[in-house]
Amino acid sequence: MPPRSADDQFANGILDHLLGYRLKRAYMRLQPAAQAALAEEGLRVLSFSTLALICANPGIVQASLAAALQMERSNLVPILDDLNSRGLILRQKVEGDRRRLAIHATPEGEALHRRAEARVKYSEDALLANLSQSQIDALFAALSALEAKV
Amino acid sequence: MPPRSADDQFANGILDHLLGYRLKRAYMRLQPAAQAALAEEGLRVLSFSTLALICANPGIVQASLAAALQMERSNLVPILDDLNSRGLILRQKVEGDRRRLAIHATPEGEALHRRAEARVKYSEDALLANLSQSQIDALFAALSALEAKV
DNA sequence: TATTGTTATACTCTATAACTATA
DNA sequence: TATAGTTATAGAGTATAACAATA
Numbered sequence: 001m002p003p004r005s006a007d008d009q010f011a012n013g014i015l016d017h018l019l020g021y022r023l024k025r026a027y028m029r030l031q032p033a034a035q036a037a038l039a040e041e042g043l044r045v046l047s048f049s050t051l052a053l054i055c056a057n058p059g060i061v062q063a064s065l066a067a068a069l070q071m072e073r074s075n076l077v078p079i080l081d082d083l084n085s086r087g088l089i090l091r092q093k094v095e096g097d098r099r100r101l102a103i104h105a106t107p108e109g110e111a112l113h114r115r116a117e118a119r120v121k122y123s124e125d126a127l128l129a130n131l132s133q134s135q136i137d138a139l140f141a142a143l144s145a146l147e148a149k150v
Numbered sequence: 151m152p153p154r155s156a157d158d159q160f161a162n163g164i165l166d167h168l169l170g171y172r173l174k175r176a177y178m179r180l181q182p183a184a185q186a187a188l189a190e191e192g193l194r195v196l197s198f199s200t201l202a203l204i205c206a207n208p209g210i211v212q213a214s215l216a217a218a219l220q221m222e223r224s225n226l227v228p229i230l231d232d233l234n235s236r237g238l239i240l241r242q243k244v245e246g247d248r249r250r251l252a253i254h255a256t257p258e259g260e261a262l263h264r265r266a267e268a269r270v271k272y273s274e275d276a277l278l279a280n281l282s283q284s285q286i287d288a289l290f291a292a293l294s295a296l297e298a299k300v
Numbered sequence: 301t302a303t304t305g306t307t308a309t310a311c312t313c314t315a316t317a318a319c320t321a322t323a
Numbered sequence: 324t325a326t327a328g329t330t331a332t333a334g335a336g337t338a339t340a341a342c343a344a345t346a
Contacts, residue, residue: 010218013206014267015199019274019289020180023173026296028220030170046313049165056163063327068160070178072315077329099322099327117164124169130295135288139169139296142289145280146176196336213304222338227306249304249345 030127037119041112042086048116050079051105054089055113059102061094088112180277187269191262192236198266200229201255204239205263209252211244238262 015021031045038048046069053068054060062080066073080103083089088109094100105113128136165171181195188198196219203218204210212230216223230253233239238259244250255263278286 010203010210010214011206012218013202014271015202015206018184018270019278020177020184020195020270021199022290022293022297023177023180025220026293027170027173027177029297030173034168034170044312045170049171052163052165053160056161056165060160061327064160068162070175071313073328074316074330075314097323097327101328120168120170121164127296128169130298131292135292135295138285138288139292140172142281142285142292143172143176145285146277146289147172147179148280194335211304221336223305224307224339225337247304247346251305 030124033123033127034120037123038116040119041116043112043116047079047083048113048120050076051083051088051109051113052117054083054103055105055110058104061100061102062091063100065103083109180274183273183277184270187273188266190269191266193262193266197229197233198263198270200226201233201238201259201263202267204233204253205255205260208254211250211252212241213250215253233259 034045038045043051049069050065053065057064057068060068062076063073066076069076080089080091084091087106090104090106091101092104094102131139184195188195193201199219200215203215207215207218210218212226213223216226219226230239230241234241237256240254240256241251242254244252281289
């Protein structure tokens, strides 16, 4: 048996039957396209998600935003600093609790969000072309069931 | 309207309809469980995947293994160094092309792989308890379609 | 020239601890 | 004392360039 070369086929073994591995690989298929689409608007995937959540929840406070994004408060700071310095969001002290900062998107932030959203959706749709609508529905339903509280 | 507190509910907006975001979140639900299960065998998720592919493809060469794992050759080196130093794999020069190293799992590596696989599968099954078998089948089928060559 | 394994390096994302100001 | 935002830092994972050995 000759040694394998880099373009040989290989067996995935058990990995094909592990959902975690399959989810990661599927994500790795979609992610570069989203990244490229968002780069055209000067956003990273993470700053896009952040902006999207701010637009969907005007006045959200940083701690809640971090929880919604499932990330640490501390890691959110530089992302908001960037969005803020680009005039896409505003941080304002909450009256009655001056520890907290309520975040709002500016009109420019809202507009950028709409453009970025359209680009990501377009790039995803291209990759979903292989799937039937019922397959897509089943996929989202299964992901919802997975994410549902255990 | 009072400011939101950290345990308030929030709207995901468009993100709920973006597959990339949903895949990542589902993955983030499974990953910590797999990580904890593998830690009991002294493996990381990435070293487990590497060992699994070596077991499924005895004699695979490093460049092919990196391609199978969808990672850079250079990033594979420290992972193999670790598996090798623990006596789980062997690297042997390929006769006829002395640039290449064929990787084999040792009996200890095979045994560890089997134990680790059982642990990961068990941890995944707990999280899949919410889903019916047909939902699971549909999920894997949709992921295969997503991964299929475009 | 091109490829394999390797080293070095940098960048992103993530995780933790500790600080400040407020409560 | 507890919480919100912040800073600093360290750890993974990932990506690129360049090198020595070999083809």
